Amino acid sequence: MAVSTIYSTQALNSTHFLTSSSSSKQVFLYRRQPQTNRRFNTLITCSQETIVIGLAADSGCGKSTFMRRLTSVFGGAAKPPKGGNPDSNTLISDTTTVICLDDYHSLDRYGRKEQKVTALDPRANDFDLMYEQVKALKSGVAVEKPIYNHVTGLLDAPELIQPPKILVIEGLHPMFDERVRDLLDFSIYLDISNEVKFAWKIQRDMAERGHSLESIKASIEARKPDFDAFIDPQKQYADAVIEVLPTQLIPDDNEGKVLRVRLIMKEGVKYFSPVYLFDEGSTISWIPCGRKLTCSYPGIKFNYEPDSYFDHEVSVLEMDGQFDRLDELIYVESHLSNLSTKFYGEVTQQMLKHADFPGSNNGTGLFQTIVGLKIRDLYEQLIANKATARAEAKA
């Protein structure tokens, strides 16, 4: 939300034009009034608060389901920038801009082949530029961000990004560089276990000509060392980790259809209150299916407990199984606490709104939606806080 003060003064010869001085965040509007002979200078001072969210995910950028759910919670739909490069990775909605960190590759595909590094390697990314631009956007300055074209593998001409209310940086290294990490107001790490990753990649790539089980396996294995060395360690810095594991409800399941998803929430993060089940800080195991609710195989199982994760205090909410029907969803929602919903049933509504998205019937969709609501809550608290601080400073 922008706080603006408008001043009107007399002006000399002027026509329609707009200048902005980025350092003082002032906008000068010169307008000629056709009705009257007086001409006005309108000076508008705006200060916009931008919050920065980091999302570490291995699955490519921007168009991922998590992003779509997140932007949907804030309202409005995120689209690629109009009239720009059609292969742009950026998504823009009224409140949110999602930037793909692949755009900060310092080496394009050919450069990486030459240098024999993967995209996961920090040597292939320009962290200085990433830091400068995220800092600029956070302080309300527009930037010319490069575009990494995933189709051609080259770096295209930069595009202009305006500072949004909510900036989401999604990619492989949002928390890798310490300076960028300090700019983040909230960070999320999407941790997919190896078995699930393999199952998902099989589903994604088997339809592709040329791929076979061996090539998919080889691809995952080859990237594993770099992944474990550079990407995985970011887990410890995340405020929320969504862990996706194979289900424990079906013995020897290797299809990856039923999932066990754990939402690991760091305690003591400002403006972030973890979701809990029944009683905060206690250990609960809950199977909602029974007399009041009938579920089909394999059912649903919830777990909630406090834990320690990389020497941090965390609360872990876990869901194993999948939803079959709407009333299962609403039943579960009514028993969870601290969801940061604005009305009863908001989580269910959001899940149903995107029922065709992958993960809509299991913990991935549920926890992604909940994290989205938490981020909205964090944003509103931050804005309210800054507004009161400004009001106090003025008084």
Place this chain on the structure above:
Amino acid sequence: MTTIAASGLSVATPRVVVVPTVRVSAPVRLNYPWKLGSMNRMVVVVKATSEGGISDKVEKSIQEAKETCADDPVSGECVAAWDEVEELSAAASHARDKKKAGGSDPLEEYCNDNPETDECRTYDN
């Protein structure tokens, strides 16, 4: 004034200066003579990447990766080659999803992504 303006145009305000952006040898006949000053030509550049192109790239990259890795499975080249395969596979899958979603009706495609906009609202009763 220019020759075009001399053909009897009545200009709204006397201070408008018509600068012709197009020099024509023959007399220009327009339906809207007052729009002369804004005769801009919009050039639309359509970058269409065919889905077949990406699939071919994926296939080629897999073959290359297999060849590179046949010599030395742990070298940097091998790892970089498989990383390229992964990147291209992801791009191919995105392209496939986009094609599947947007093939039929542009309105459908837009409404899938933005169900709350005015054009896409549905009323059940």
